[in-house]
Amino acid sequence: MxxxxxxxxxxxxxxxxxxxxxxxxxxxxxxxxxxxxxxxxxxxxxxxxxxxxxxxxxxxxxxxxxxxxxRISLAGMQRARFVREALEIAIVRRLAQSGLSERGHARARAALLKQSQANGAAERFTLADDAFHRALAEDVDISQLWPVLEREKSQFDRIRFLSLPTRTPVDLLIAQHEDILDAILQADAARAEQALHVHLSEVLKITEKLAAENPELIVNDTGAGSSA
Structure with a gap:
């Protein structure tokens, strides 16, 4: 420091x-x-x-x-994912309907390039991942939208980082970002929403296994019958 x-x-x-x-x-x-x-x-x-x-x-x-x-809270992660998906679906739908600016498009493309150049380095990939989502959020004409998202997604971010690159293939995440961006550029709001849902659901595939393997890092506090 x-x-x-x-x-x-x-x-x-x-x-x-x-x-x-x-x-x-x-x-x-x-x-x-x-x-x-x-x-x-x-x-x-x-x-x-x-x-x-x-x-x-x-x-x-x-x-x-x-x-x-x-410790990383799985209940907190699920809550963060729920809030994040609700906000980001609204973002991609708005962008598909109103159009992505040239600056927003350039920032999203630059983030994708940085992801592809991360070479398996989880921290570099995570920073580029955030840059992609931030580029979209800041292209919507709503003040301080990204800080709200960033504040709500802390537990989600910790699980996401822990899953990289062995649990969640980075090539898959990049392809999902490409799908989201392409749907926005094609003005297909329904496809953009579905692509984002698929992308944010990726972490759910590995959370319980990560919790079982890393009890010193993660607490499975979701309780019986809880769902994402």
Missing amino acids: SRHPESGLSIHRVLRSHIVTLRLKPGARLSENELAAQFGTSRTPVREALIRLGEEGLIEVLPQRGSFVT
């Missing part, structure tokens, strides 16, 4: 990235004093960042003990 003044927002971004990519594993303790020293700042922006991480379910605060990175 860098040693220079950071805002609470950027400290949150760095810590969120480290948690999602498992640089900070479940159970890791986050000390306000240590983080303030690492970032070269006071405890106030660190505390603000930790509050946001707690709201996203990425850390928990234990009285008299401190703040700790949580």
Whole structure:
């Protein structure tokens, strides 16, 4: 982590990235004093960042003990996927109906190229994956839509990262992105919606197996009879 003044927002971004990519594993303790020293700042922006991480379910605060990175919650992942699908279906449908701007198209294509060049590096692929979805979200004329999506999808992102590249073939994910983009460009809202649904359902194929294999990282808290 860098040693220079950071805002609470950027400290949150760095810590969120480290948690999602498992640089900070479940159970890791986050000390306000240590983080303030690492970032070269006071405890106030660190505390603000930790509050946001707690709201996203990425850390928990234990009285008299401190703040700790949580295990990945399958219930949280399912909830995040539900919210994300509802929002992103509305996005692709709107873009198919109103058209994708040249800038949005160029950004989506650039993200696809970066995905294909990631060469199996999960972190690089994940950043490019986010860039694709962000390009679409920010092309819709609704302010602050992407930050809402990003806040809601934290648990989804952790499962997604853990599944790459061995559990979920990256070539398949790229092809699914291509399908989504092509449907938008063809002004086929129904196909864009279906392509997005298929894409966001991919993670469901491997979640329970990942949970069984990684109990130290994932808690299967979905309960009997719950569904995605």
